[in-house]
Each structure stands twice: as structure tokens, then as C-alpha cells.
Amino acid sequence: MAHDTILLTNKVCCNFGGLKALSDLDLEIIENSIHSLIGPNGAGKTTAFNVISQNIKPTSGEIWFRGARIDGVKPHQVAEIGMSRTYQNIRLFANVTAIENILVGMHLHLRSTWWGSIFNTPATRADEKRAHDEALRLLEFVDLKGRGDIIARNLPYGDQRRLEIARALAAQPKLLLLDEPTAGMNPHEISDMMDFIRKVRDEVGVTILLIEHQMRIVMALSDKVTVLDHGQKIAEGLPKEVQGNPAVIEAYLGSGKLVPKKARDAARATLNA
């Protein structure tokens, strides 16, 4: 089971006008692993996420997910067969409560129909009850117990991150795409989040594809790392292998001339962290 492939991309390209955001990206993600996608700013990481979740249609190439070819299908169909994601800049439904956010996430797994809701049938009521219980359980799982009735925008930053993950989990995904879940957090919160991500993988049993900036986290969490630069894959392998790869260092440091020394040192420090 360890080597079942859950997601496979084959020569995926994505162009915006003349700009090649992704070119010939090949990715293979193994079930139940934590796979990280790293690269400097503008490397195409988020584009890769958007393409994988079909938020953006790829210009060419194939994407296979759990045995189905998903390039060109509608994003909700991708979600239907078990993919879920979070966003770099948290995109909660900010004006409703935490629990309602999770209930929206459970959309796929509720059976109530609109006419059932209109007539308020027993089946609908049972379904709603079940959904509420499940949502409370999820809240507890992400350490937000008792905060279900708080309007999402009023939650502290870290809670919002976890709520977004809970919402993604509510869709019962097999593959969870996390886009920089630790952005803007302090070291203490970061280590909490790392524990949390591991917990998600282990307890819920989902595969995780992670975009991350901070090497420390990538090194500690990942089973496998893919490095992107200018939309191209420049390295792949175990965290340790990638860290020493000269192409990666070059990518992070740029072509040299344009980057001031101070920045280069900083980048080197990041890499070696």
C-alpha cells in the first residue's frame, strides 16, 4: 500500500498569455505521504495547486487522480472524488460562523435535497443533525471546541488556519493540498501546526501535498520534496537530497548579479536552516 500513487501529473503545462507558469510538470504523489512543493517566489507552486484542483485548466498535459483523468473536468468533480485544499491567504467564509464554514465543507456528504429542505422531511432533519454532530467533532479535532458559534472573521489567525483545514477535511478528502499553512505564524505556532499536520495525516489518513517556504518545516515533515523554479521541476527526492542539490541553491539564490549579497546570505541561511 505504501507505493500506491494517488496523484500523477504528466507533462502539465500552463500558460498565461505568453507567460509559461508551468512547463512539463511531472509529479507523482504516493498515498499517505506528505509531499512538499517548494521553490522561490513565482516558481509556480500555487499555479500547480490551481491546476491540480482544476481551478485553472492546464494548457496541456494529463492529470490522473485516483485512477481518473481529471484534467479538464470541473473543479467540483475533482472535489467529489476526494481532493480538498486550503489557500495561502486564508479564504474562509468570513461572515458566517465557524460551524457553518464546516457545514459548507460537508456539502458533498450530505444527502438532503432542496425539496427535502423545503418540506423539512425527517430524512433532512436527521441529515442535518448528523452533519452538526460531525461538524462539532471536527471542531474538536482541530482544537476549536466551543468556538463553533464565533463568526469566522473574528477568530484569531491561527484558529482561522485550522478552521480552513477543518473545512477542507469536512469534505473527507483523500488528498489534501495545503498552501503555506504556516505563513505568518510565530515559531511556537509553527511547531503546533507541524504536529497538527502530522496528526491529520496519521489520524485521518489523508495524503498531504504541501507548499511551504520554510526549509525547517519541509525538512522535518516531508517524505518527499519537489522543487520548482520558473514553472519547471528542477529537483525531486528526499529532503536531504534536495537540500544539497546545486540547482536548488542556484534557483534560490538567483543568477547572482541581480541579487545583493545580503539577500543571498539570507537565502542561504534559509536553505540551511
Place this chain on the structure above:
Amino acid sequence: MAVQIPEDRLKIARLSRISIVDVLLWALRIGVLGVVIAGTIGTLINGRYGWTQWVDFVVFGLTLGSIYAQIALGYTMVYGVLRLINFAHGDFMMSGAFSAFFVANAFYRSGFLESHPVPALLCILITSMIVSTAVALLAERFAYRPFRRVVGLAPLICAIGVSFFLQQTFRGMFGSSIRAYPDPSWQRATISFLGIEVQAVELLVIGLAVLFMIGLYLIVQYTKMGKAMRAVAEDGDAAALMGIDVDKVVVFTFMLGGAMAGIAGVFYCFVYKQVYFYMGFTPGIKAFGAAVLGGIGSIPGAVLGGFFLGLVESVGPALFLDGLGIPGPYQLRDVIAFTLLIMVLIFRPNGILGERLGKKRA
């Protein structure tokens, strides 16, 4: 844990690449295209119109289109800066045209309009521009400014309120009768060109409209205020952080839009010779459509949309419907115009030139 989702779900995912909606959409496209082609062929076989008539249709369309384009510019600029659909824009036009009517009429009575067309025209234009601009600025100050930061539809409803207010104010003050704009002989002169007679006033309107629109484009592109305007349109908050006085930019935008509406109003009256309090509504709605067609927020888009709409309205009934033998095809010009507008939006949901802005808001 093994794959839990049953295999048939996966099949669904594979099969439903083309939904019934897509099929219906294609059917619609093909249907409209079919009607257009059948109608066109029918008309051409019919051979009722010679090429002089076609040229006439095009000239009428360009005239109407140039007026739409000018009004649409105001819509699009205000939208770009404030994200506000200024429903009252057509009524800004009406205000200018109505006020300029009194000047034009006085000139006409005294013979000045007949003897000195250029200074008279200039005076009329300036009056109209001043009034339209003043009305636009007052509306901005008292009706729209409090909404600078309000999202949602409240500003739109407020704009509808302003529209009613302006219409009724002018009706109350100047009466509900329709008045004829003066018709000096130099406007009625025709110019022969390759055997086709074109009215001087139509050429004048098209030419001047294009000139004014180029001027506007230069202002927006190269002046300091114009640049600031574009910056605010791009990202209001960032522009404010860069030290751009957003209020000033908005006022400037309303000034430009109002002036453009004033010019459009005078041109409208030169060609169609009528002023009354309700005259701004229909062109306003059409220009709104034109702005959206071109991609709302885009200045070249508004011009393109305006001309497109004008041409379609003018050429459409004859070209597409005449050949099909539909009774009263000219009654259906709005149907043609709006159908094509929707078709354009199906293919390009953000208008012809509206890509950039549409994406940002999506």
C-alpha cells in the same frame, strides 16, 4: 485505507466532461449563428439593398455608436475607479443637452447659429459640458461620496435614485414636452463621396466624437491625474498608500465622465433633434451595455462596445431579419443587440477587452 470511493463515481467523473449545459450552450450558439447566417443569405439573395444602402446603414450605425461610445466612457471610467454602476449617467447627458438647448435655441433665433457655426457650436458644447460636469460633481459629492467604501448594491440603488431625481427635476423645471433642437441649414447639408450622400452632421458627429475620445485617451494615458486615475482603478488601496488623493481622482473621473456625457448629449441632439427629460434613459441603458460589452473599466473597450452596439442596431435588422421574412424586424433591433451582447458574454464573460480587470475581481 484503501480507495473508498466506489468505482462508478470515478466513471461519472470521467464521463461528465460535457454536461447538458454545455450541449445547450452549444445549441444556442449554433442556433444564433444559424439564424444570423440564414438571415444574411436571405437578405443578400433578396438583393433589396444596394451597396449605397449598406454604406448608409454603416454610417447610421457609426453615428449612433459614437454617441453610445461617449456615454459608455463615463460609465466605464466611473466603474473603473469606484466599482459603481452609475445608473444616472444617461441623465447627466440629458442635463447637459437640455441646458444647452436653451443656448442653442437662442442662437438659432438670433441667426447666430446659422451665420457663425463654429463659435456657436463651441458655446453650445461648453454649456452642455459645464452643466453635465456640474451635475456629475454634485451627484458625486452628495449621493456617491458617502458610499466610497460601501460594497454591495446600496450604491447602485442610490444611483437609480439619482437617476429618478434628475429626470424628475428637469421635468418639473422645464416641463414634460419634447422640444426640437434647432436645425441650421449647415447641418442638413450633404457631402457626396463616391456617389454616396452622407449628411454633414453625421460626419461631424463621428469625427468630433473620435477626436474627443482620442483627447480623453491622451488625458488618461499621459497626464498626472490620468495616471493617478489608472492607478486607483488598478488598486485603490495601494494607490492611496502611494499618496494619491483618491477623492481628487474620483472627482476628476466624474469631471471627465460628465464632460464626455455633455458632449455626447449635444451630439445626440444634433443628430436626433429632440430634448426631453426622459431622453437619457434609453441611451444610458444601451451605453451601459456597450461598456460591459467592451469590458467594463476598459476605455478602448467602451469605445469598441459603443461602436459595435451602434452598428448592430443599425445593420442588424436589415441584415439578419429582413431575409427571414419576420414581420416588423425593426422593432426587434434591441433583441438583436442584446442577443449579440449575451453571445459575446458567453464567449468572453468579461467583455471584449475586459480580461485583466475581470480576472482581478474573480
Place this chain on the structure above:
Amino acid sequence: MRPKKLRSWGYSTAAGIVAGVFCMTLAQPFAHAASPVEDPMGVIRIPKGAPVQIGAYWVISGPDTALGEDSVRGAKIAIADLGDKVLGHPVKLNVEDDQCTPEGGQTAATKLAANPNTVIVLGPACSSAATAGAPILWNAGISSIGTASTAPSLTAADRKPELAGFLRTIYSDAQSGANDGKWLYKEAGAKTIVTINDGSPYSSELARVTGESFIKEGGKVLSAEAIQPTDVDLKPLLTHIATLKPDKIYAPLFVAATAQLLRQVKETPGLENVEVIGEGAQAAGALIEATGQAIVGFKLAYPDVSPDAMGKGYPGFLEKYKKMFGEAPISGYHANAYDAAVLAVKAIEQVAKQGDDGALYIGKKALHDALFTISFEGMGGTVKCNQYGQCAQLKSAIYQYVSADPATFSIGTNPKKIWP
């Protein structure tokens, strides 16, 4: 804070209303002192000194405002001519807006009918409003006199009983359309015509009836075209019509579209010498104002109002109109409204009885019946109602505009009668 207060106010209002309702339901209506008249449909009592309330519904908002406003003014002049008094009581004209729509007509009529003091109703100007409104008024026993609603069905021989209370001081489109078709073929020598309507019931009915009559005479309708009333650019249509080469264009439109048509016809190659023929709605000072120079030569059919036919008072009436309202008549139906008001007042004078208490008593049925017996020379022609409520008989004439000065507008001189 503010919404709270509003709410509390709302509560007290609601409570008041509830209390009021209870009082109402408990109560029984009680009758007044003995009335000197008996009437199967009810009697209206007007206490001493109280006004005689004449209802009216016309279009006084929206794009057709001029049509109704003109009628309001005509009726106001009529009442002013009577010294604002009827049998010693002041006259009050309650004008409601029918927006020229059926739902507007219905609401306005309901409001007028709900007022127990409404003696009679003038209007409406629009046939669609009349179709919806007149039955409601008649249901309440109130007669109504249309002033510009010309749809044939309103006074047709087979009209529904619910319309029995409706009369009109304007001719029917059926008459005018038939006359127009005949005139076009026989007198104007047209063999082919094109008709244009603007999608209003008035315009499309006239275009249809005239077309039919023209064909019956032996002519040919090359095309029945239609436009939107708000269209300003008619040149594509006219270019199309030019290719058909008609002898005449028959266009019973309203003011705005007519003005565009007249101007643009002259600018369309091939149509420079084709005459446009219009109808009653186009006999208006407003049309001169809206059209300008291009109006000269425009012919239209309108009732014969030359002094020998009738209407001696019209020039004086016109003077009053300008004095009271600061502009020339804005549409073509002020004279009909004047006549309607006069008819109503004459009928009231005929049937109203003074009671012992000094109050005036008017039987509704008696009033209705009286309307059918009165005849007089009105501003728009002889007023005499037939059994279906048609009070204006069309004595058709053709007029032609001779001047572009709005001040010269006067039916008979500009437009000048050219036929018969």
C-alpha cells in the same frame, strides 16, 4: 436608537389599527336622513357647502405624461369656465395617475371607486387603462367618460356589460382607421402604402384597421412595420422602406417618434417626396415643438373642427390654455377632456336634487342615464352619445401643418384643414 423608536411607534400604530378594526367590525353602517331621490344603484349625498367630487384618472407620469397632462388641463379649463361651481357647490377634481397601464388604471379606478363621494369619473386617456378601470368604476355604480381612449372594443356594439358605464367624448379607432384607409386610396391617390406602428395598442390598432380598409378599397399594403416608441434612429427602417417605394407612409405614432420620423424621412434618399400621413394623436402643439421645420407639409386625419363644423370656442380655449399653463397644448386631447368635463357637469345639473337639509342628492343610475340624453356643441365636435357610449361621432377631415411655430398651433389654421 432610531430604529427602536420607530419600532415602538410601529407597535402603537399597529395596536391602534387593531383597535380600530374591532370597532369597525362591531359597527353597522347607518343611513342618512331621507333622500329626495331613489336610485337602484345608490345615491350620493353632498352636504351643503361640500364640493362635488369628480374623479379622474389619466397618465400623469412616465413617458406618456403629456397625453394625460393635456387632458388634465383640458378638464381644468372646463371647470374654470364653469366658475369652479356646480349648483352652488364647489367642484373638486380628484386626479389619479393611471400610468397608461392596465394595472395603473385598475388601481386608480379602485381608489376613485373607494371614495363614496365620487360622482362621476373622467378619463382615462389610454385604452388599456380604460379596459381595466372602467369595469371597476361601473361595479361601484360610477360612470366614466374616456377622453383619449380610442380602442374600438370599448364602445363596440357587442361590448361586455361591465363596460356599460363607460362613455367617451372621442371617436373610435374603428371609425378613423376605416376613414383613413378610404381617404388614402380615394382622395390621396395612393395605390401602395407602408404602415408604421410603435407597439402601443392605439398605434397598432389604427395601423391594422387602416391597412385593412386600404386593402378593401383596392390598395396594397407593402409592409406593416413596427418600431419602439423610444427609438430615435429610424434611418435604417426608412432606408428599408425606401426600397419598397410606397406612395405614402401611414404612421399613427405618438409625438416623440413622429418628430423623428418626419425629420428623418426627408433625409432619407428615395423618400424625400413620400408623404407621411398621421392620425389624431399628432394634432398637437407639442408635435410642432418637437419636430421643428420638418413638420411643414405633414398631413393628418382629425375630426372636422372647422367653425362651420363646430368648435367656435376653440381659439379662446387655446388662449386660456396658454395663459394657465405657460405653454401651447402638449398633446391632442385637451378638447376631448374639456368636452368630457362639460358633459359630466351637464348631467349632474340635470339629475341632482336639493334635499330638505340643503344637501345635494345625485342618483347614480339616473346620472348614467342622463349622460346618454345630453347633446351639445363641444370643443372637439358635437357631443351626443349613442347607446354604446360613443359620444363623439367622427366627421373626419384631413389637415396639414403649415407652420413650424408652436405658437401658431390651432386646429383649423395650423394644421390647416385641406379636406373636405
Place this chain on the structure above:
Amino acid sequence: MSIAILKAPSVSVASVDVARTLRMGLLLGGVGVYLAAVGILAMFNERWIIVGLLTLGYGVLGLVYLVAGMISARRGAGLMTALASGILSGAIAGLTVSVLGLVIGPFSLQSVFTQLNGKLADSLALGLAPLSGLLVMLGIGAVCGAIGAILRFTPLTVRRPLVIAALVTVTAGLFQELIQIMLQDGPLTPVQDLIYEWEGLTAQGAAIVFVVAFILALIGVQISRRRARAAAAKANADSGQSLTKMGMIFLVLVLLPLMGGNYIGQVLLLVGLYILMGMGLNLEVGLAGLLDLGFVGFFAVGAYVTALLTANHPMAILHLNFWVAMPIAVLASVVVGVLFGIPVLGVRGDYLAVATMGLGEIVRVLVVSDAAKPLLGGPLGITQVPKPAIFGYGLTTPIQLYYLTLVASLVAGLIAWRLEGSRLGRAWMALRDDEDVAAALGIDRIECKLLAYGLGAAFAGLAGSIFAVMLASVYPSSFQLVVSINVLALIIVGGMGSLPGVAIGSLVLIGLPELLREFGEYRYLFYGVALIFMMQFRPEGLMPSKVRKRELHAAMGETSEPAVPTARAA
């Protein structure tokens, strides 16, 4: 316009800020001039509030002076200073208006401004000789200005009831005809005789109404204060209160036509139809976030299908019973709604507004056109639509039809309310908020949007169906763009996404103008001004839903600039 004077430099002289006071006086005087020039004053002068004493026109003019005094008087300064500036600015406003009256004749303003005629000049001079008229007007302005200034210094607990009492008195005068009809021939006739004469309030009547209203309002204000304090102490009082509120609204809606008679019934019937449409549009705009300006199209479909299926008219295809035809009409509207939605699925936001407006216009033009005349009757429409009956009991009067509409609205409201909290309602909320995220969570955009169009259209179709039997006919002229605009305006004025808001919005924007029918075109002027003011002071609507309120305020709070105080003050 005198508004430019606003920019004049302010010079402070002594304790009265003369420049500011002058400015305010001139500004409000300008308002008076505007009212005169537009013709409102002349029209209002034909209506008595208090017979023989005060016309509506002079009342409004007095109010203008009063406002001038009120806004010039500053609370910071002492009472005497405030009084002085109030008097000054009121007098200035009066002077401005008087001067207009004086210049009308000599400058023959009527040639341009049609309303500025001799009669108006006379009424501005109060029927006196020009100069003495001016002096009297000046005096009236000063007195009203002084009252305004004093009012500013009155404590809120007294000022509110005063304002309310004045409002009630004006309402009693304004709607005298309606109220008199209600009071006539019943047990309340003595009341009528006491306060009314045949065309308005008597002086003693006005005094009675004012005093009674003042006392009631005083008590009401006290009670609601106490209630508010109690509610502040008890946190959870809100839900109970909103229930009573809804109950009250409902009770009023049920009982009002019974005492108001057919006319009120007719007005409420229209209000009810707009409530139905508003609820439908609320599903689309309020819940699913789809801005729709072509809503009238569905209304037209409902009306035409009903007419075609039931009418006693050559154009009709069948002669069904209304109760059979109505569901078919609703179904047809749903189908059209879905078909309507398909082409515009990919179109968002303001583009959607134009696309839907286009669709609505296409429906309207097609319906009136000669091309569709053989099917739909063209401009002459379809007449002779029979009224419905329940077990042989015909629903013929406006009141009976109103109850039909009320029942339909209640059902529609229940459906809308159930949907709002359902799985579909949450999906709509998600789509409205963020389409991409919604799709990533497995929400089928197409299905949800089409459901919104379809269900929204169903309500409009139902309204159209009742509309057809109400009129007993359908004409294409009933389906103008302005209907869509009205429906949109009423749900936003009422408070988007809120069901009681729809009812309130409809009462205010449809009911009130209907009652003011005799003001004709000017209703739209008031309508426009009301829209502007309501949106300025309550952009979230009169009775907003909680989520909507949060969205609005959140968006306003996020700004780097200070939020605009007027919008906040609400």
C-alpha cells in the same frame, strides 16, 4: 445653484458664526427655490393640511426654514447665540424664496422654467403686495428658524415625540381622503366630524391629533426606553422581540384591508405581488449573489402562460381552471428561469446585471412585437382572463385576491426561510462569498445557480399568474425594465437576504407611492430622493439580515481610510 456657496470661506464674527449661518440659510433657501421651480410647491399648495390655515406647500416651506434654523444653531454655543443664528438663517432662507417670487415677473422666467408663473409669484408673496409679502415671509422664516433652533436644545425624550406628533398630524392631513373614507358611515363618524372638514383637518382637529399623538408618543418613547434598558440587561431578548415584530407585521397585513376597503386591498395586492417577486429575487441576489435585472421576464412568463391557458379569448390555447393553470405557469417560469440562467452561467457580478437586463428586455420586446403577435396578441395583449374560485366561491375583489397573494407570500416566505438554512442555502452563501472555494469544496456551481434562477423564477411566475387574474388581462406594457429595478430596489431597501425586509421594502417602495398616486410624476422624484437618503443612512437596508449586515460592516471596516461618518451613524 447655491450649493457652490458651501465652499465660501468661513469668517467668524462675534459668537454667531455669520458666514456659516448665511451659508445654511442660503442653502435651505435654495432648497425652497428648487421646490418652487420644480413645481412641488404649487402642487402642494393645492392641498390643505389644516383647512383654511395651512397648505401642504406652506407647511413644507416652513419645514425648510425650520431645518435652516436647526442646522445653523450649534449646541456648543449658548441658547441665545443659537437662537440668533437660527433666526438669521431662517430669515435668509425666507428672503431667498421671496426674492424668487419677486423676480419671476420682471425677468419672465416662465419662458424657460415652466412652473414659475404669476400664480406662484402670488403664492410666494402670500397673496400680499410684493414688499409686504417679502417682509411677512422674512418673518415666517425667522420664526420657523427660531423654532428649529429651540428644537435643537430640547431633550431627546421630548423632541422625538414632538417630531412624531408633527408627522402624524401631517399624515392625517395628507391622507385625509383615505382616512375619511374609512371613518365615514361607521361608529367613528363623530371622530371624523370632530377633526375633519371635507377637504382636510380642521384647526381644532389638527390640534387634537397633534396632542393625542404627542402624548402617545411620549409614553411610547418612555416604554421603549425602559424596554431597551431591560433588553440590554438581558442578552437574549432579541429573538423573542423579532418574533413579536413579525407577528405584528402579519397581523397588520391581515387586518388592514378589512378596514381599508377595496382600495387599500388593491394597493396591498400590488404590494403582495412585489413581496412575492422580492422573495424570488432575494433567492437569486440575496442568497446566491446573482444580480438579476431581467427578473420581470419570469413575471411575464407566469402572467402570459396563465392567460393563454385560462382566458376566454381567441388567443388562448386552453380554457383551464386557474388552479390547474397556475402550477403550469409556475413550472413554465421555472423552465424559462433555468434556460435564462444557462447562457449567463459563466458571467459574474456586474456583467451579469447587463446580461440579465438584456434577457429581460428581449422578453419584453418579443412580447410586444408584431413577430409574436399571432401567438401572444401583440400590444393588445390577452383579455378576459377569468377570476379564480375556491369551491364555487369566487375570488373577485381586490381584497380576496390580496388574501390569495398573502397566502402565496407566506408559503413563499416559508420556502425561502427553509432554503436559507439548508444545505442548498449554505452552498449559495458559499458561491456568493467565494465561487472558487465553493467549487473546491465540491459545490456544483451550475446546479446551484440554476436552482437559484429556477426557484426565484417560480416565485415571480406565481406573482405573474396572480397578476394576470388581478387584471383579468395581460398587456406587454406591464413588463417594463422598471419592474425589475423596483424589485431590486425593494429588496435592498428592505435589507438584502432578509424576509421581513422584503415585506417592509415592498410596503415602503410600492405601497407608499401607490397611496401618493395623485401626485403623479412627482412620486418618482420623492422615490428617487427616498432611495438616495435611505441608502445613505442605512446602506444595509431597513431590516437587514445579520449575515448581510456583517458583510457590509466588515467591508467598511477593512479600509485604511476612516469610514464615512454618515454611513456609520446608522
